[in-house]
Amino acid sequence: MRLVLVLLALCLHPPAPAADPAKVLRLALENAESTFDPALFQDTYSSTIAGEILEPMLRYDYLARPAKLVPNTLAALPEISADGLTLTFRVQPGIWFTPDPAFKGAPRELVAADYAFSILRFFDPRVKSPNLYLVEGKIAGMDEVHRAALEAGRLDYDRAYAGLQVADRYTLRIRLTRPDASFVHLMATNQFGAIAREVAERHGDDLGAHPVGTGPFVLAHWRRSHKIVLEANPGFRSLMLEGPGEGTAEDARILSEVGGRRLPLVGRVEVSIIEENQPRWLAFLNGEHDLIQRVPVEFINTVAPDGRLAPWLDKRGVRMVREVMPRTGYTYFNLNDPMVGGYEPHQVALRRQSSS
DSSP states (O other): OEEEEEEEEOOOOOOOOTTEEEEEEEEEESSOOOOOOTTTOOSHHHHHHHTTTSOOSEEEOTTOSSOOEEESSBSSSOEEOTTSOEEEEEBOTTOBOOOOGGGTTSOOBOOHHHHHHHHHGGGOTTTTOTTGGGTTTTBTTHHHHHHHHHHHTSOOTTSOBTTEEEEETTEEEEEBSSOOTTHHHHTTSGGGOOOOHHHHHHHGGGGGGOOOOSSSEEEEEEETTTEEEEEEOTTOOOOBOOOOTTOOHHHHHHHHHHTTSBSOOEEEEEEEEOOSHHHHHHHHHTTSOSEEOSOOGGGHHHHOTTSSOOHHHHTTTEEEEEEEEOOOOOOOOOTTSTTTOSOSHHHHHHHHHHHO
16 A cells, blocks of 8 residues: 655636636646546556546545546446346436547437446457456356457457447347456456447547547547647536435545536646656746656655655645555566566576565
């Protein structure tokens, strides 16, 4: 677990209507994004941006502790059969994709087939999704489908699949290979954001630069590894932060500021990519950014010398938020290497020591 400090520069302005175009949130990412294609991205930074554009079926209640799933684009939580093998997802009618030339000027509603298509893309050998492991071995019959697609060099999106059934316009049924209580939680991750087939076919391999979704924001500008600009989606459905949370003082503060107000509140988000810690920190101090996440370790004693926000930052209207973030790390070894590879006792001991 890692304790993270998040600093917010407070703007002391009166409340404004939802998606006020005059309100701009400015922040920096500490690493560059890669792509906004949910079948391809694996990094936190791309996922964070894409999650504001493309929507999965479920999300987590922002204030609930422990974590609690709630419907996002669904009309209700999924129905799970008595044997735990069949999950039924019912998409809420009346959710619309943002306009795109792929739709030829017609409004495009989000439907169950969009989620089926988005999941099928993991199994498409042309997509070469590194996220296939998320569903591999889990959906009935799909491993065999993937092997056949690999031999053919393509996946047939028009076939009916027993494990992935579009029962009607708004109903998707997924049949699992075995009961899996964690599977439903995958449907709340950004890798399962809905992609319209027309958009994927129009943009092909460049889909990652043209994310078209139903979320609160649209991608207005993207200069790779430099600047990302999001603008509020004017057609976004009515969504508000719900309470009551756990009744803590922090929950009460959040609800008093945001509760009952239609989201999103800001009309524009400007994201810079600043990989070096010092320039990113200085940009925040200079008022160029409104938020800095994961305050660099070398500045912690300056920010919070006794565990509390330094007075000079408090006077500037800065707020500090502590977050505990779970973290998993991986160490890879080349087992063909004569030094660190192999299974002799001294080689195993060396790998253990190197990764400890």
